[in-house]
Amino acid sequence: MAKLYPVGNPKTLFSPHSSPRTPCRVILSPQLETRTSHWQGSPPVKTVGQNYRALVLLLLTSLLIVAGLGSRLAYIQLVQTQYYRQLADTNRIRLFPQPPERGRIVDRNGVLLAGSQLSHSVFLWPLVQSRQRWQEMIPTLAQYLQIAPEEIEQKLEQAGYRSPFPVRILRNASPQVVIQLEEMSRELPGVMVEAEAIRFYPHGDLAAHVLGYTGEIPQEQLRANPDYRLGDIVGLMGAEELFEPHLRGQWGGRQVEVDAMGEVLRVLGEQAPQPGKTLQLTLDVRLQQVAEQALANRKGAVVAMDPRDGSILAMASYPTFDPNLFSSRITQAQWDALQQQEFPFLNRGLRAYAPASTYKIITTAAGIESGVFPPGTVLQTTAYIQVGGWRFWDWNRAGFGRLNYRQAMAYSSDTFFYQIALGTKVGPLQEWSRRFGLGQPTGIGLKGEALGLVPDVDWKQRHWREPWYVGDTVNMSIGQGFVTATPLQMAIVTAAVANGGWRVRPLLSQQVIPENPVPLRQPVGMSAATLQILQQGLRDVVVYGTGGNANLGPGFPPTAGKTGTAEDPPRRSHAWFVGYAPYDQPELVVVVFLENSGGGGGAQAAPVFREVMRAYFQPES
Template sequence: MAQDFGLYSKFSPVARTSGQQTSSKRHRLVQAFIMMLVITNFIGINAYRIVQLQLFQGEYNRERADNNRIRLMPVAASRGTIYDRKGRILASNRLSRSVYLWPQEYTPTKWSELATELSLILDIPATDIINKLEATGYNSPLPVRITSNIDRSTFVALAEKASETRGVEVRTENIRHYPNGSLAAHLLGYTGEATKEELIANPKYPMGMIVGKMGIERSANSALEGVWGNRLIEVDAKGNEIQELGVENPTSGKPVTLTIDLDLQKAAEKALGNRRGAAVAINPKTGEVLAMASGPTFNPSIFAGKVTKEKWQRLQGASKPFLNRALQGYPPGSTFKAVTSVAALQSGKYSPNSKIATANSVTIGGITFNEHSGGYGLIGFRDALAYSSNTFYYKSAVKIGPEQISKWGRELGIGGSIDLKLLGLNGNHGQIPTPKEKEEIYGEGWHIADTVTMGIGQGLVLVTPLESSVMVSTIANGGYRVQPHLLASQTNTVTTKSIKTGLKPSTINTVREGLIDVVRKGTGRRLNDGSIPLSGGKTGTVELPGQADNAMYIGFAPAYNPEIAVAVAVEEGGYGSVGAAPIAKAIFDTYFGNQGK
């Protein structure tokens, strides 16, 4: 029975079914437990990630998501056009391509890698790119312009990179254009991106703001710059624009009209050529600057794009192309004899009929001073100017003294009596120091030789070409010192009203007739060829130690109703009648419609 019972128990269907049920239940419990662990872990990981993203990195990621989806893009305003007095364009705008980077797209480390790649394409140092990003800050939501005015080949090379790289954008915008190249560069100046200091001083400026850096571009910047606008756009993950969400249109800058005459400016610069020097033409009645040439010059358009190290070094070279020589002091030479004549006649020690004996040389203070071409005998002021007698002015200068010469030189427009702020240009005044001022400036006492050389416009005397044009205008227009200016809106206003000097009519008539005699029969006869109205003028040849003579000329025309006054200085130009007077003649020819003669 026991054996049967064992067999029964082993093969019984009831016992077998019960064991299977227990095992299956246990297996299902294990499966459920494992599934619960998996689900719990999955939920835990996601919960942790959600907590991390929302609590610890929430602000950063929300900002990041918005930045990837919505961007605020500055829209540059077009700078105002600059015109000459007849409405001809001197500076305008043209379309170009600029490269922008979006700082928030990458970490500083990643930007460092990209900067190296971009530098090879754009041909700019990687450090320049990084410096611009760092100046803006890697958290800036606005783009940073790293270069502008890229050429077609660079654009093609960059297009592929920009399409596969977030944060690199090529944008079309306006840049400054100077249709006449280097013409009037020292007057117009140039533009560039606002510096950090300029951005701080002008909180309304966006990053990449273009401002004037020199000349009229700088002095009239508030009118020319306009107001930038903004576009709010939605972009995809690659930065491609999807749709425009809003726009604030920019306000274009205002146009500015100058007193400059384009034809006269061209004539002055062409006649000056590649020589170092300057030529100025003004209206002797109003002070309007009609032309102001300085050589050598530069092309302001180069600042619309990248300025390479080589280009910058050339601009800083020995010839100093940035220097506006029209506003730099030169020893005026014999052109200054007009000032000494005025001072002598105004001093009361001489009259219009006074005569002085000239000679081959004179000895003053134990020093012998020579005449330039022999004596002229006993002559008066008109002949002294016409023939440019040195000994005449040695003697008259000593008799009236340096204080009188300095006083009347300033009254005529030299040494600080011109308001350079009206021009908005960087430059200097000339100087006619008195004995006291020499002591203050140079720490040296006055010598009789200082007075002698002052009389003929050498020694301590310095006069800018602009001052020379004002000086000769004061004599030509009847004794009114004009205020030179470049903005047409300033003409005939209180700001530029001419100042009546204390010149006596007899002084004006005597000196003016002497300057006319220079052209009639003296050293300026070349301007009396009949091609232009009779004019007045004065040549000057300045001796300088160790180099060729400087050439100088001042003049006005017509002689008795002047419409234009000129002053020319040519470094190492030789005789004034040869190196400078022909430039004045070219300007007169153009003004009076005789180009080509």
């Protein structure tokens, strides 16, 4: 009986029991097969060994598959073990970074100026949710926190959605927000509320321009400082910024195991953060309070400095601001209120203005040291002098008759100093301006410090496309025209007279002195005769001259100083007073500047000087 076998020849017959598409060959007896082959005209087909060949192919294929799977498993287990271990750990092990507590800031007597207080901050853990899931959650979260959704999204984008570190999106959260987020914790996976110390300034806006404030690190600063991470709190102004390395501290953290819901099961490891160091400033809180009160909400600045070593005891500026506003999220209403003031963030102690007659200290030094007008010089003063068709008037419109240096300083005669400038030309004025520190950094290190201006021929040609005129020299001799100086620079000028001729570098801390190219002390280069005339002339200003309001009264030490009234058309004039006390053994220099106050320096600024000096020498009750 014939048997049917599948073969690959398309010309074979089909078995009645096979699939219509399965070819089968009919195998008959050898005789019949021989005949059939003969009939077809083809040689006999060999079938022995075909079953073994299929088996071999099957075995080879199986071996290749097993080898491929084995090599892949070996690669995963041996080469990428660490990667997959970390991937698994992120599902159950999380790192809670712990920021350090920022170092405290205290005044020279240990009174707290800036510290920390406990608050709650809201963090997002990017890797807990997919990017798509975060996008779905952001609108709800923004509504709870009263934050723009774009702001939350931006912070997640900056951190990266696979970041293992939490991202802070809100500081100093209100109790209502904390409670609401705790209640919604199951619906908001990856959202955490953590206790965190924030900056606190117990005296509010006191010394705000000196202390500065803190905030999250800006992107440009983050890119430039690889040691910082997104969301770090850094100093952004004043001493907080200047002494950042000292105040910062070092991060710590906890490694914890969590369950599927993100709840902490156990702490696997912990490294305590190291708090920043305490910073002691040279400021005196009591004197700072008096200086700010004496300004009485008038635009201006008060600088109080020890002339012996440059220590800043007070630096007041108004308008001002409360740095506590920036320890949390500032509201639009708070920001709008700040904008209603005129440049509240501007430290007017570091801004440059025309120094007016306080500059006559420098004109006196230039006149004597030039050799053109020696110490015994006496000049006739008049109502005005005429230069190139222009009249340059004395401030009293009459002159003061014949005066020497001391008398000219006491009465602040303009025409006396006009003549000094005309005789010396502009060179000595420029030289001694720079010797006293004008037109250059003081070395205090605070950002935003103006350099002031010591004008010269090249400067005027570049900025005004004009030559230098004799009238420019005349104006410069009385601190008008193009010359400008900051209240802090004028404190250094005054200190050089008080301390015997030394230009000191102003310091905010004797504990930590930042590196700076400005020396701590350098000689101005005045002769003893010049120094004596300056000291006696400044004393005469208070005794019988324009600065009578700077007298402290019975029981207080004698003072010395100089008034100044700077024109600022079309606005009202500025008022200046610079001085020191005690006259014979100076301990304190005080500079008062009132912006567009109107009136003269003797009437407006000298009383402020008197209040600050009396507070310094008045024993504490």
